[in-house]
Amino acid sequence: MFRTILIANRGEIALRVVRACRELGIRSVVVHSTRDRDSAAVRAADDAIQIGPPAPRRSYLNAAAVIEAALRSGAQAVHPGYGFLSEDADFADACEAAGLVFIGPSAATMKLLGSKQEARRHMAQAGLPLLPGTLEPLDARAALALAKQIGPPVIIKAAAGGGGRGMRVVDSLDDFVEAFDATVTTSRTLFGDGAVYVERYLPLARHIEIQILCDNDGNGVHLGARDCSVQRRHQKLIEESPAPRLSADVVAEMGGAAVRAALQAGYRGAGTVEFLVAPDGRYYFMEVNCRIQVEHPVTEMVTGIDLVSAQLTVASGEPIGLTQRDVVSRGVAIECRLNAEDPDRGFVPSPGEIETYVPAAGPFVRVDGHLQAGDVVAPEYDSLIAKVVAWAPDRASARARMRRALDEFVIDGPNIRTTREFLLRVIDDTEFAQATHHTNLVDRLFDNMSLHENTANG
């Protein structure tokens, strides 16, 4: 095992990794910007190195500074957390060249799975079902012919796109060519690459993902499914495990396929294979996330497996020491993301000073946070304040615990607005309670809410 690990991240995930290190007796060193010089992760770590000003591209995204800090600190490995450099194949390469272990898959695997087109091709070969569509970039005429074959509605996506940008849904094929040309133009403007692809669009779908864990010896297990259908513009708000109303057989099938496909891509470490599940129960591969994910705690709570600790074990060259039989999911865990965002103003970030901070606690509640009263939610970084996780033997009790935990949580400050009340609305929503919701749940609630307000104001 490593003696020292450098953590190239901030916020709750940096603290999460520091804690895993502490439990394993590993020395932790956190890099930080000038803004984060007094952060919880910096205070908790054994050592901290200031690497740049608040702007991420000059600190947390500054690969040279991170590697210099790692070498200086005597670290053998770098944990990239999520976001920032976590899925940057060039950074993984640079770590290796500097003699540091990058805690994640190899640069080659990340390159393969990081490209939407490449990943689709690889997963199709590995036998994962894809939505009907193209594997290669096409011109407008060939694309129209294909769209006719698939049948509307179809979605046109920028091959280089991400984060919900550079995509268009076409309901009628009469509009197809115009939409196609527009997407090519947008894609060229936004990503400097006009390549687009076409696939069937599922108006109603659930976002289901499989947590995988692979080692260097070709062993791999899956840790069940998470349902992340409660999202707004591809930003997840609530996640849970297991995925409700998805049979154990289907999860086992999806999990087995995900592990096989990942191992074929040479995957090592923790990762997530994302799927869309249609109302008829069919599932389709979407993408692979080559990192620890924000929502990993729900899987930890139902399986009892510490995923960050497992990442460190695998990265140090040891086997995962688990077979699929050892992975047993028990009960239900739900996670809510408390963000400093204002749901009344389209979820715009509301950075500012926190005056009062009383985190939820009590039985079967876990809070992964990083702030305290007097701290500032900085405008330069993401707006995540804390993740609240509640566990219970069944889903109804888990919802009740989550409601209780969210009721307890107090975050207040002159400019701070949070998603807390919106999350409570979702927890109490009838569709969510029955788990019949799809990825459009938040938009529906959001529309109702605005409607409500308009009525109230009018």
Add this chain to the structure above:
Amino acid sequence: MSDTSSNAPSIEGLVAAALRLLAQMTKHPERLRVQAGEHSIDVDWRPARSASPSASASPEPSMVSASVAAAMTSSAFAPAPATDTLRLFADDESGLDYICAPMVGTFYHAPSPEAPPFVSVGDTVASGQQVGIVEAMKLMVPIEAVAHGRIVKAFVDNGEPVEYGQHLFAFAPA
């Protein structure tokens, strides 16, 4: 009126202490007042406009005349304008200017192990004159004086690791 010149060293120390304190603050003050005789440091977060009347209502004006460091504008302490985060100014004659590390790395005070140091305490340097090197990933970045002045203190020994923004030298602008 106190004799500021006899108090000069402790004033400098107090200014340095104030700047260290300031560097630890997450919220940047509108005014910072430093006094040498009674070792006092006043920090004010009130908006500049509303601060003046309340300041005149307090018994502090006499202290202002006896104190050394004057008010500093908040913009001088803005925590990282993209252009230049490496300088902190005290805009009066006894204020010190700092030369800071532009990146994480190793500090060298001379161009080679055998060569004499670029500068020593007491030296006068011209703006743009090289005072050291910070090396990171085999990249040698020359460190230059940001203004004309006299080197008052060297904070980092040769070959020592430095962080981004760490003070390398204090100097009194001429």
